[in-house]
Amino acid sequence: MFKKKFFLIFFIISLFFISGCWDMIDIERRLFVVGVGIDKPSQEEIERQRKVLEEPENFTPRYLITYLSPVPSAKIEAGGGEGSYFTKSTTAITLDAGVRQISTRIDKRLFFGHSKLVLFGEDILKDKNIVLEMIDYLQRNQDYNWHILVGVVEGKAQDVLNIEPKGAKGIVPYITGIMESRQETSRVADVTLKQFIVNLGHEGIVALPRLVVAPDEVKVEGVAIIKDFKLLGYLSGLEGRSLMFLKGTIEGGSVVIKYLNEFIPFAIVQADVKKKLKVTDEGLQLTYSIETEGQLNEGIYNRDFSSIENIRTIEKLIEEEIVRDCNRVIKRLQKEFKVDIIYGDKYINHFHPKIWNEIKDNYLEVFEDMDIRVEADVKIRRTGIVK
Amino acid sequence: MNSNEEKISALQLGLLIIVTVIGVGILTLPRTVTEIADTDGWLLIIIGGALVIVLALIINSLGNMFPDKTIIEYSQELVGRPLSYLIGSILIIYFTLIAAYSVRIFGEVLKMYLLPKTPIEIIIITFLITIIYLVRNNLEGIARFYEIIILIMFVPYFLALSAGTWELDYSNLLPVFQLSPKVILGGVLQVVFSFSGFEVLYLFIPFVSDKQNIKKTLIIVISIITIIYLITSLIVLASFGSRQTKALLWPLMAYIKSIEVPGAFIEQLEGIIMTIWVLFIFTTISTLYFSSTFMASRLIKVREHKIFSTFLLPLVYIIALQPENVPDLYWRLDILSIYVGTIVIVIIPIILLILAKVLKKGVKTNV
Numbered sequence: 001m002f003k004k005k006f007f008l009i010f011f012i013i014s015l016f017f018i019s020g021c022w023d024m025i026d027i028e029r030r031l032f033v034v035g036v037g038i039d040k041p042s043q044e045e046i047e048r049q050r051k052v053l054e055e056p057e058n059f060t061p062r063y064l065i066t067y068l069s070p071v072p073s074a075k076i077e078a079g080g081g082e083g084s085y086f087t088k089s090t091t092a093i094t095l096d097a098g099v100r101q102i103s104t105r106i107d108k109r110l111f112f113g114h115s116k117l118v119l120f121g122e123d124i125l126k127d128k129n130i131v132l133e134m135i136d137y138l139q140r141n142q143d144y145n146w147h148i149l150v151g152v153v154e155g156k157a158q159d160v161l162n163i164e165p166k167g168a169k170g171i172v173p174y175i176t177g178i179m180e181s182r183q184e185t186s187r188v189a190d191v192t193l194k195q196f197i198v199n200l201g202h203e204g205i206v207a208l209p210r211l212v213v214a215p216d217e218v219k220v221e222g223v224a225i226i227k228d229f230k231l232l233g234y235l236s237g238l239e240g241r242s243l244m245f246l247k248g249t250i251e252g253g254s255v256v257i258k259y260l261n262e263f264i265p266f267a268i269v270q271a272d273v274k275k276k277l278k279v280t281d282e283g284l285q286l287t288y289s290i291e292t293e294g295q296l297n298e299g300i301y302n303r304d305f306s307s308i309e310n311i312r313t314i315e316k317l318i319e320e321e322i323v324r325d326c327n328r329v330i331k332r333l334q335k336e337f338k339v340d341i342i343y344g345d346k347y348i349n350h351f352h353p354k355i356w357n358e359i360k361d362n363y364l365e366v367f368e369d370m371d372i373r374v375e376a377d378v379k380i381r382r383t384g385i386v387k
Numbered sequence: 388m389n390s391n392e393e394k395i396s397a398l399q400l401g402l403l404i405i406v407t408v409i410g411v412g413i414l415t416l417p418r419t420v421t422e423i424a425d426t427d428g429w430l431l432i433i434i435g436g437a438l439v440i441v442l443a444l445i446i447n448s449l450g451n452m453f454p455d456k457t458i459i460e461y462s463q464e465l466v467g468r469p470l471s472y473l474i475g476s477i478l479i480i481y482f483t484l485i486a487a488y489s490v491r492i493f494g495e496v497l498k499m500y501l502l503p504k505t506p507i508e509i510i511i512i513t514f515l516i517t518i519i520y521l522v523r524n525n526l527e528g529i530a531r532f533y534e535i536i537i538l539i540m541f542v543p544y545f546l547a548l549s550a551g552t553w554e555l556d557y558s559n560l561l562p563v564f565q566l567s568p569k570v571i572l573g574g575v576l577q578v579v580f581s582f583s584g585f586e587v588l589y590l591f592i593p594f595v596s597d598k599q600n601i602k603k604t605l606i607i608v609i610s611i612i613t614i615i616y617l618i619t620s621l622i623v624l625a626s627f628g629s630r631q632t633k634a635l636l637w638p639l640m641a642y643i644k645s646i647e648v649p650g651a652f653i654e655q656l657e658g659i660i661m662t663i664w665v666l667f668i669f670t671t672i673s674t675l676y677f678s679s680t681f682m683a684s685r686l687i688k689v690r691e692h693k694i695f696s697t698f699l700l701p702l703v704y705i706i707a708l709q710p711e712n713v714p715d716l717y718w719r720l721d722i723l724s725i726y727v728g729t730i731v732i733v734i735i736p737i738i739l740l741i742l743a744k745v746l747k748k749g750v751k752t753n754v
């Protein structure tokens with residue numbers, strides 16, 4: 001009996017000693033990085049550092065990294081607001097070295113497990129090797145969640161992270177909020193780190209959301225096109241909508257048409273795209289059939305939408321508008337950018353493997369001259385609560 | 388033989404096979420099959436599973452010809468004493484090495500995702516000590532432990548897997564049937580190795596009380612494993628596409644890491660999965676470790692296997708720490724599977740069965 005008690009007490013006491021853990025970090029010692037911005041350092045900064053460095057050719061910084069974190073002591077009851085986030089920037093040779101450098105200026109350990117956003121400045125995306133390095137870092141590092149959102153800033157990512165937006169908690173929830181509002185607008189697409197990496201593949205072709213900086217706000221609109229791991233150019237918000245129609249990722253937003261000299265917006269409720277490949281004498285013919293349904297929320301006072309013929313006419317006009325926009329974007333992609341970001345390659349690979357095996361080595365050349373057609377089928381399901 | 392001491396049922400044997408086979412292999416399986424057969428990997432898994440059923444049935448019929456005998460004893464009758472010692476030693480070394488490398492993979496995964504600063508030596512040694520606590524029991528005790536644990540393993544596993552299915556792109560599974568038969572033949576053996584663990588049947592068949600049910604149980608159990616492998620591989624492939632699946636070291640962990648639960652009140656499922664993962668590896672290594680010690684005791688004709696389980700600990704520990712890095716570890720595991728694995732899983736059972744038929748040894752059974 002005594003023996004039993006002795007062992008019980010012994011085991012309970014030993015629990016306190018064997019729980020020593022190498023990986024214990026108090027939560028106060030962690031700094032949760034919610035947003036990371038990666039830029040190219042400015043020329044003056046590089047010059048300045050070159051003068052003080054011992055081996056300037058090997059140790060010239062190549063990155064300007066900005067980390068955005070919540071201030072740990074920020075008042076919680078105030079619900080955030082101004083001053084609840086702060087940024088720290090550093091220049092570094094590699095992204096990992098940036099973390100080490102910032103550790104000399106912060107008394108906490110950076111933690112990326114809860115990061116929400118990674119932004120690239122447009123300058124840093126112009127060098128292929130650097131892009132390859134960044135992707136590998138984000139992919140290999142086990143700390144990063146793969147559903148972080150990614151975006152390209154037209155300008156500097158640092159400037160975006162330094163903004164304190166009005167009417168929002170902080171810049172990162174603000175941007176991710178906009179990016180995720182696909183139900184509301186068709187001009188924004190969100191891309192997660194996983195989609196980014198998976199789409200890049202070997203050819204390095206991907207479309208990322210574009211951010212435009214204004215004095216105290218940010219606009220997320222349009223698409224940045226990356227080809228061969230380099231930034232190639234931008235599509236506008238309207239072109240972004242056509243792109244999403246073609247990719248089949250559209251979930252909301254509207255198409256505005258002119259009907260009897262009045263502007264009528266068609267609110268997209270859902271959309272889908274089907275592709276079909278035909279081999280003709282001239283080559284390959286790829287047809288995108290867009291099917292979408294939605295409703296009319298706005299017309300003009302006393303205009304009667306209730307006749308079926310009127311609805312048909314409006315549907316026809318919307319179809320023409322969508323097809324015209326899509327064709328314009330396809331033309332730009334084929335002739336100007338020479339990239340396929342509308343998943344034509346994926347479709348041919350998955351559904352026509354024999355044809356794919358013939359063309360896969362010079363697919364981009366084939367894509368350039370491919371006969372791509374767009375069809376649209378619009379259904380207006382509802383016209384609001386008046387006749 | 389002391390076979391009336393401990394008896395397990397055919398069902399318990401089946402559960403033991405499930406928890407033993409599913410272990411470290413499932414981490415890399417989606418990559419392995421995608422590397423060999425691209426989007427047709429699922430076909431390889433099915434063919435591999437069918438082949439494993441055949442091999443398992445061969446081992447089973449050997450066990451039925453010599454009831455109450457493990458491979459150590461019946462190989463003596465068939466190939467003579469020296470060769471049977473050789474077979475026994477190969478099996479012991481094989482089980483020990485696989486157990487050791489599995490411990491190392493477990494340590495590496497845990498260190499990568501959960502405990503980056505904890506020394507891997509500590510992870511391995513504490514894990515092994517826990518395993519020894521289990522394998523000092525007899526077979527019946529271990530089988531009962533597995534019976535309890537199996538639901539705790541698989542229910543959360545499937546919940547976690549299905550949490551990400553809403554954002555899969557199933558067109559990534561296409562195209563299908565692009566394979567040449569040559570690729571299938573070349574790759575199927577590698578898939579068979581991902582089922583390794585079922586060869587503990589060599590030892591445990593004599594201890595089953597209802598031998599007439601073993602055949603049926605084995606077919607069902609290996610089919611279940613094949614289906615689990617199939618679902619896992621298909622989900623991972625649909626999530627990443629074949630190109631990215633090939634690039635990932637542990638595609639399954641990457642998939643779980645990339646899951647975003649709709650509603651988002653819970654994030655980073657890999658923490659939960661790692662906890663369950665410990666059980667998967669624990670059961671695999673326990674069985675292999677037990678088999679190793681049990682065979683050693685049979686070979687030297689010692690009744691107690693417990694003494695060996697303590698002796699084996701430093702050995703497994705040292706072997707586990709031998710590989711210098713993760714690529715080296717997987718290279719060693721590949722070499723082991725290809726050379727020793729082929730002998731143990733394919734060559735030994737077929738030769739023994741042929742010998743038994745030709746020499747007309749053993750008991751005639753109609754099971």
